[in-house]
Amino acid sequence: MLNNDTIAAIATASGVGGVGVIRVSGARVKDIAVQVLGELPPKRRATSKIFLNKSGDIVDSGLAIFFQGPYSYTGEDVLELQGHGGVAVLRMLLRACTDAGARVAQPGEFTQRAYLNNKLDLAQAESVADLIEASSEAAVLSANRSLSGEFSERVSLIRNELIEIRVFIEAAIDFSDEEIDFIETHQMETRMKRLSEKLVELRGVATQGNLLREGVKVVLAGEPNVGKSTLMNLLAEEDVSIVTEHEGTTRDLIQRRITIKGVPILLTDTAGLRLSSDPVEKIGIQRTISNLKEADIILELRTADSAANRFDYMTDIDENRKIAVVNKIDLLGDSGHSMVSGKNRPVYLSAKTGDGLGELKARLLEKAGVKMGDEAPFMARERHLNALRSAESHVDLALINIESIDLCAEDLRLGQNSLSEVTGEFVADDLLGEIFSSFCVGK
């Protein structure tokens, strides 16, 4: 087991900073403290110390804090050294710790130990990484809701309910020669239905959190001069793309991260799509086309005065990913832009005046699946959504099979396993490896 050795890592971001932190965890922490600090500092108290290397040179001075296991992040003895945030000094300090008996930690290994020592469940451990990587305030808030255990708690409540139903059904199998009470079967059916509804509801909230985690890739596409770059600048609230009246101005992909109502969006401005003989522009157009394939949502721009796109470049792209945008309505005066209605109606806009921008943002969020419900979302990963979906389908099958009690019991057992995957009571080792290896080192 990994847990026998003592790990150390630079916990602060690499580069220059006011403070740099080294974290050490494991059975040899006390010895390492004696070697690097001269003595073990008192528990949980920031103590000013000089940090020494193997040869007795002063590497740095700063604060040392000792957390005795199990009252630490990892559940093991932990030492934190807060020194100066320089690249060389931190590297030397890390070396002093490894010379004293630690080895360099793998990515996410501190959090993995916290999970293995039951300090956090798996969903909470994942939200540590999600909090660090959160790219909007809404994402931070939802990652914290998951980290505090609210999401896990909801999953556990549903799982406990499922276990109660299982106990009844399994008991019915064991006493199969006795007549099963019709009323109780009916009650179980009602409870399973309610369970299924709760799972759908929880998945809805988790899906919103997943959007905050993943963000939405939005690409601006259309013929040259329809106003893509102008719209990019309007949405980004700064001049990121060059705007001219000349066709073929934008050649490379230009990207900006923006947020709309807290939802992170990666916005890409592209070269206008047309048949071009200019070699540089041609490459730009190729990049545009491959970028369109990866987009979650494509804003397909045309202008109010051009009837339709002349260049047929998006035929193989799913209509559900497109929003038609008609730009430059300021040139039209009052006429002409409220003729089309319905769900797939174009958004009428002036990227110059900002008219119609609110409508465009609302349509973007709607297309991305953002539903501003009463409940703030939990940060959730695709893995969690799949597990919830799988639990849902097992419970639904159990309902269908309620008359064939063995099948019903098996469906419920599988449903319980799916729920246990979320919080990590039931999870394969290679999945754990995959999850923690995507963390940063020192976390």
Ligand SMILES: Nc1nc2c(ncn2[C@@H]2O[C@H](COP(=O)(O)OP(=O)(O)O)[C@@H](O)[C@H]2O)c(=O)[nH]1
């Ligand atoms: N009147 C008007 N002109 C616009 C509007 N949006 C863009 N333009 C102009 O159209 C030209 C091309 O704009 P640009 O953003 O570079 O188009 P792109 O080639 O699609 O990126 C520029 O001269 C812009 O000032 C709009 O909403 N109304």
Ligand SMILES: [Mg+2]
């Ligand atoms: Mg442009």
